[in-house]
Amino acid sequence: MTFLPIITECDNFRPLKDGSLALFYLSLSTPAEDRQLVGLLRPDIVELLVDYNARCSKPAFEIGRSTTNKKAVGFNASVDTPDKRSAVMRELGHRWRDDGLFADVIGGRLWRDELYAVRASPFLGWSPTAPPAFVMERVVCALFGIVTYGVHLTCYTPDYRFWVPRRSKTKQTWPGYLDNTVAGGMPAGLTPFDSILKEAMEEASLPEDFVRQHIKAVGSVTYFFQTPKSHLQPEVQYVYDLCIPDGADIVPKPHDDEVESFELCTVDEVKRGMLAGHFKPNCALVLVDFLIRHGFITAENEPNYLEIITRLHGRFDWDHMHL
Amino acid sequence: MTFLPIITECDNFRPLKDGSLALFYLSLSTPAEDRQLVGLLRPDIVELLVDYNARCSKPAFEIGRSTTNKKAVGFNASVDTPDKRSAVMRELGHRWRDDGLFADVIGGRLWRDELYAVRASPFLGWSPTAPPAFVMERVVCALFGIVTYGVHLTCYTPDYRFWVPRRSKTKQTWPGYLDNTVAGGMPAGLTPFDSILKEAMEEASLPEDFVRQHIKAVGSVTYFFQTPKSHLQPEVQYVYDLCIPDGADIVPKPHDDEVESFELCTVDEVKRGMLAGHFKPNCALVLVDFLIRHGFITAENEPNYLEIITRLHGRFDWDHMHL
Incomplete structure (x- = not known):
């Protein structure tokens, strides 16, 4: 078993060498x-x-x-x-x-x-x-093949159960798919941290004070996606973790119309959902990064460990791509 | 202030395009x-x-x-x-x-x-x-420009003080420099996890049972180093964290002759030591990865955040390097 196909679904751009770009x-x-x-x-x-x-x-x-x-x-x-x-x-x-x-x-x-x-x-x-x-x-x-930026937050409990939302059936993109606890694009004028605070309130009704106290910036993932119609979407996602402490009376709840419901899932349920294609692909990718950083996916149980980690952090060296 | 020079010191190979390699x-x-x-x-x-x-x-x-x-x-x-x-x-x-x-x-x-x-x-x-x-x-x-593999472990306390060893003055390489709590090469026949267990005992006298119980695999860093004499050393380091719980009566101690002493350092002391060049360079690089994963280095306080993260996870695409 390998999680590599989850990465290759998002990081699927292979530059043409024919000089057409x-x-x-x-x-x-x-x-x-x-x-x-x-x-x-x-x-x-x-x-x-x-x-x-x-x-x-x-x-x-x-x-x-x-x-x-x-x-x-x-x-x-x-x-x-x-x-x-x-x-x-x-x-x-x-x-x-x-x-x-x-x-x-x-x-x-x-x-x-x-x-x-x-x-x-x-x-x-x-x-x-x-x-x-x-x-x-x-x-x-x-x-225009321009890099876009987003923010993703994974909320989980100290015994590693994850708050997983299901996207609204009326969303323009990926309706009904599973998502990360909070995820969104980074609008011009906001920093990554401001963006995640805003999205945490808008998408999961998480109080700002609570988020500020417990959220942790943990890095970024970067991958180059090409759509089925050949549009070029290099993406950067700033990644955050939030462990909801035992006893905190905080439960993510839908706020706007983007999310239908939240469910608490175990690591095994999340892994199965990812491999079965139930997650929006780039959300599954962010969860792979989480599972690596928290010791669930390791060099010993994932044959493509280094391939996955390096492709989760791709460079967009257009100048060096020899297009 | 930026930690980028710590990365560029280790990831310093820029392939020649003259076809000589x-x-x-x-x-x-x-x-x-x-x-x-x-x-x-x-x-x-x-x-x-x-x-x-x-x-x-x-x-x-x-x-x-x-x-x-x-x-x-x-x-x-x-x-x-x-x-x-x-x-x-x-x-x-x-x-x-x-x-x-x-x-x-x-x-x-x-x-x-x-x-x-x-x-x-x-x-x-x-x-x-x-x-x-x-x-x-x-x-x-x-x-021969062959990829070598190592393992690094950072031991820290719940309030983020780090166990930092000073390398023996008689070590062949980097004598007297600061190091990661445990670090070593990965010999043929051992897995990354077996290697870190072995090194944790040999270099820091950490009991195997304790390490097994508390260690966490958290990813890898990969960078392409070229020595001042142009030798090619692409390196992979498997990275581990170990938070020593309050009350655990565990203190890293020198065991073989590779380490002189261990000292408990704050985040600020570690940052200063890194920027002052007191750490062996690739150990400072692993600590940059730690500080990113634990929210100390963020998109808001590090102008080259994405550059650092992507170069910490470089790919050795020789076939695509157009040498």
């Missing part, structure tokens, strides 16, 4: 060493950007080559501030949505009206006060 | 898809293998090309079992040592007489009963 920089006008990579573009997206340019009074994008002669796209030299870039992406996102493009990604109820922060260096030099390179609608990120 | 396979005669990569060879090592071949009655190695036309080396087709490969590597290691080659790596007191297991797929499909591809002297591994 283009690198998305903030700008192509800056000197090579200062160019900041923000995403990855499929050929059909690049064509749409060429189209989009043609329909603008002033082109919004520059289509060109990277310093290593790969296809590359940047914002036009005049689109040189976070606000201007955000405006371009807002306008473009709305137009594509209204034109009915990628309706399975950004159409109808899928549009969230939720702004995500885009970082130029996804892993380096972040601080709560550092402004993002720009902001854009959450669901549009997958069209 | 050769891929070390078990065999070049097997079909492309079944070829199993075990290491990386610098040009001077390849030359020495050519030399070695010329001095053998039957060549031990095949020097050739990978399927992607990179320089490659494999064992000769007749050297086709773990025992035969181990015999070749033993004979070669002894000869180089006795000839005085790489005296700073394998000479004199540096030779350990300690056999390490070499795995063909370092991260996939390991089990305690699976035989290694071959075994070889620990210190010779760095000449």
Whole structure:
């Protein structure tokens, strides 16, 4: 038995070596060493950007080559501030949505009206006060191969039973699946810790004081997901644990309409549910990380232990991917 | 303030793109898809293998090309079992040592007489009963870019004070530096858990029953170290935590001659010692992993949080490194 398929379901992007993917920089006008990579573009997206340019009074994008002669796209030299870039992406996102493009990604109820922060260096030099390179609608990120950020919290008892919610049957994504106690995206302007506090109240009715007292930041998981339609979704999840002490009169309860019910599950029930595909895949992935950190999945009982751990913490070295 | 320099000191290998490194396979005669990569060879090592071949009655190695036309080396087709490969590597290691080659790596007191297991797929499909591809002297591994495995245990109190040993002034490596409570290499034939039990007794006089009852496997760290003389040492450390409960009458004590003394240090003392370079570098790296898993280093107080976490769990994708 191995938990590796749970990881490979989420970390399933294998870069094509045919040069068809283009690198998305903030700008192509800056000197090579200062160019900041923000995403990855499929050929059909690049064509749409060429189209989009043609329909603008002033082109919004520059289509060109990277310093290593790969296809590359940047914002036009005049689109040189976070606000201007955000405006371009807002306008473009709305137009594509209204034109009915990628309706399975950004159409109808899928549009969230939720702004995500885009970082130029996804892993380096972040601080709560550092402004993002720009902001854009959450669901549009997958069209540009932009890293999105989320937060996950596992609530459990000292004898290791887990509070597992079932997602509402009316959720746009993964209705009826099992989930982590608390999970959500990280909206622009909030830190990971602020995001998890907010979600803990909204999704599980957990009082802020209690959460602040008992929550523990325990790391992050990072994996590169490609959707069945080839959209690119590199994801970062900041991970938190919360052990509800014996005697604390705290029980997660649905608050908004996202969760149907919470159930207390043993380690074996959770493992069985994960392997049977009852969990939303990236929630199962976060639970694999939990079970490794707490000694339930070990080098001795998991043949692919190192493969799982390293792929749970993947790097998005686009520059080094030799696309 | 950032802990990133502690990681970059250990994870400092940046593959050259000039094609000078050769891929070390078990065999070049097997079909492309079944070829199993075990290491990386610098040009001077390849030359020495050519030399070695010329001095053998039957060549031990095949020097050739990978399927992607990179320089490659494999064992000769007749050297086709773990025992035969181990015999070749033993004979070669002894000869180089006795000839005085790489005296700073394998000479004199540096030779350990300690056999390490070499795995063909370092991260996939390991089990305690699976035989290694071959075994070889620990210190010779760095000449062949072979992954070595170790175990690290952090002992701490419920209020987070750490048992920190000072290495003996007569140790071959890093004399007088601070270390993790228990740390050691993983000899061929032992599982990670067996290795840490053995080291816990040998290095810290921790009783086996107590360790078995309280130890927790919590993951692994993996990083690619290149020595100042360009030797290649990709390393895997299996990581364990042990919280010594209040009232337990257990204090780590030196047992063999490897440790001088143990001291109980606060989180702040440990952080200061790490940043001041008082710890053996890869021990500081394991402590960074601990401080992340236990909520002391967070996304809010560490600007390079994601960079650190992903580099603590590097992959050795030689095949994808485009050397």
